[in-house]
Amino acid sequence: MRLKTILNYGLKFKCFCIGKSEFNEKKDSIIVEIKARTNSKPVCSICGTASPGYDTLPERLFEFVPMWGLRVFFRYAMRRVSCPQCKRVVVEAVPWCDGKNHFTNHYAAFLASWAKELSWKSVAAHFHTSWQTVCSAVESVVNYGLTHRNLDSVTALGVDEIAWHKGHKYLTLVYQINPGARRLLWVGEKRTQETMSSFFADMTKLKADFSAQIRVICSDMWKPYLKIIAKHLPQAINVLDRFHIMQKFGKALDKVRSEEAKRLRQAKQPPLLSKTRWCFLKRRENLTEKQGFKLNELLKMNLRTVKAYLLREQFQKLWEYRSPGWAGKFLEQWCHAAIFSRLEPMKDLARMLTAHRPLILNYFRAKKQFNSGIVEGLNRKINLTIRKSFGFRTLKIAKVCLYHQLGELPEPDFAHKFW
Numbered sequence: 102m103r104l105k106t107i108l109n110y111g112l113k114f115k116c117f118c119i120g121k122s123e124f125n126e127k128k129d130s131i132i133v134e135i136k137a138r139t140n141s142k143p144v145c146s147i148c149g150t151a152s153p154g155y156d157t158l159p160e161r162l163f164e165f166v167p168m169w170g171l172r173v174f175f176r177y178a179m180r181r182v183s184c185p186q187c188k189r190v191v192v193e194a195v196p197w198c199d200g201k202n203h204f205t206n207h208y209a210a211f212l213a214s215w216a217k218e219l220s221w222k223s224v225a226a227h228f229h230t231s232w233q234t235v236c237s238a239v240e241s242v243v244n245y246g247l248t249h250r251n252l253d254s255v256t257a258l259g260v261d262e263i264a265w266h267k268g269h270k271y272l273t274l275v276y277q278i279n280p281g282a283r284r285l286l287w288v289g290e291k292r293t294q295e296t297m298s299s300f301f302a303d304m305t306k307l308k309a310d311f312s313a314q315i316r317v318i319c320s321d322m323w324k325p326y327l328k329i330i331a332k333h334l335p336q337a338i339n340v341l342d343r344f345h346i347m348q349k350f351g352k353a354l355d356k357v358r359s360e361e362a363k364r365l366r367q368a369k370q371p372p373l374l375s376k377t378r379w380c381f382l383k384r385r386e387n388l389t390e391k392q393g394f395k396l397n398e399l400l401k402m403n404l405r406t407v408k409a410y411l412l413r414e415q416f417q418k419l420w421e422y423r424s425p426g427w428a429g430k431f432l433e434q435w436c437h438a439a440i441f442s443r444l445e446p447m448k449d450l451a452r453m454l455t456a457h458r459p460l461i462l463n464y465f466r467a468k469k470q471f472n473s474g475i476v477e478g479l480n481r482k483i484n485l486t487i488r489k490s491f492g493f494r495t496l497k498i499a500k501v502c503l504y505h506q507l508g509e510l511p512e513p514d515f516a517h518k519f520w
């Protein structure tokens with residue numbers, strides 16, 4: 102069987118045919134000639150109108166999927182058309198490439214599929230190409246996916262933020278969190294009102310009635326988010342999710358602990374609280390035997406940290422309620438106790454919870470469907486992606502990488518996958 106037969110079987114080009122193939126001079130690549138079918142008119146790459154050719158550009162190489170350890174290139178001279186619709190001279194559309202890239206869509210999808218499993222550096226090394234090519238390949242696959250995704254089924258959103266760079270640089274992430282359809286929808290820089298507004302602006306560009314179809318949105322107690330969400334989604338229930346609330350508890354508890362540890366040190370008391378951070382912060386079932394033993398010993402002592410710890414443990418009962426009414430009563434009682442605890446971080450927390458009471462109770466109104474596990478799970482995946490890519494060099498790369506790993510993006514419909 103000839104190479105031409107295999108390529109014709111897999112590519113199914115309508116207006117182009119596969120010509121002869123040959124080695125390059127160094128015999129490390131195969132060059133496959135592509136020709137336009139006689140009588141076929143070139144098609145405008147902007148509007149898709151077929152018109153008579155204007156001129157022909159010099160031959161170019163487009164890298165294809167490697168075979169038998171050899172790099173494969175298509176060689177073709179692109180034509181230009183004088184498009185009557187666009188009223189200017191435009192390069193023709195070709196089915197293997199979107200025009201500007203020096204690689205075929207097939208090769209981009211091939212590299213991107215490996216880039217999901219390996220670091221971009223390893224992919225480049227394995228397939229004898231550059232890191233930059235892998236990056237451009239993933240970027241083109243992501244761009245295709247972002248413009249071709251279907252947003253019809255999105256009715257539940259989750260908003261989260263992550264620190265991605267040293268010096269408190271944040272990214273805002275918006276997910277779809279419908280049961281069975283969880284994916285990253287959008288990434289934006291910072292966590293300001295403008296960030297949240299540009300999410301809604303971008304989505305509306307893709308689907309005019311996007312905001313109207315949203316029923317539930319889970320978010321953090323972060324004011325800039327809440328303000329913009331209320332403005333754009335007046336019909337949706339805004340749920341302050343459990344994951345983010347318990348995250349705040351972790352921070353408050355750790356503040357009490359470190360302040361108390363400092364005080365003990367200054368008063369030359371025994372260092373009871375040194376190396377106890379995780380004893381208090383981790384869930385009980387996740388403690389090691391040693392940590393569990395230590396925690397039990399600490400709980401017998403009259404410490405401010407223990408008091409804060411017990412307040413947090415008590416608060417966990419909130420999530421067991423079913424009715425918003427009873428949950429509300431419990432919340433009130435808990436906040437009352439916290440205000441009288443004389444622990445500043447816990448008092449701050451109680452004030453914050455009281456201020457956001459209606460949104461917290463929305464969790465029960467939404468019938469607990471959107472629990473902490475969803476946002477927490479996605480948050481963990483994001484952190485893993487960041488760690489795997491050794492921190493991102495630029496915002497653009499961070500976005501490409503996150504959409505690629507978590508966007509569940511559609512791929513072009515190839516007649517045959519050559520990999």
Ligand SMILES: [Zn+2]
Binds near residue numbers: 188
């Ligand atoms: Zn045109």
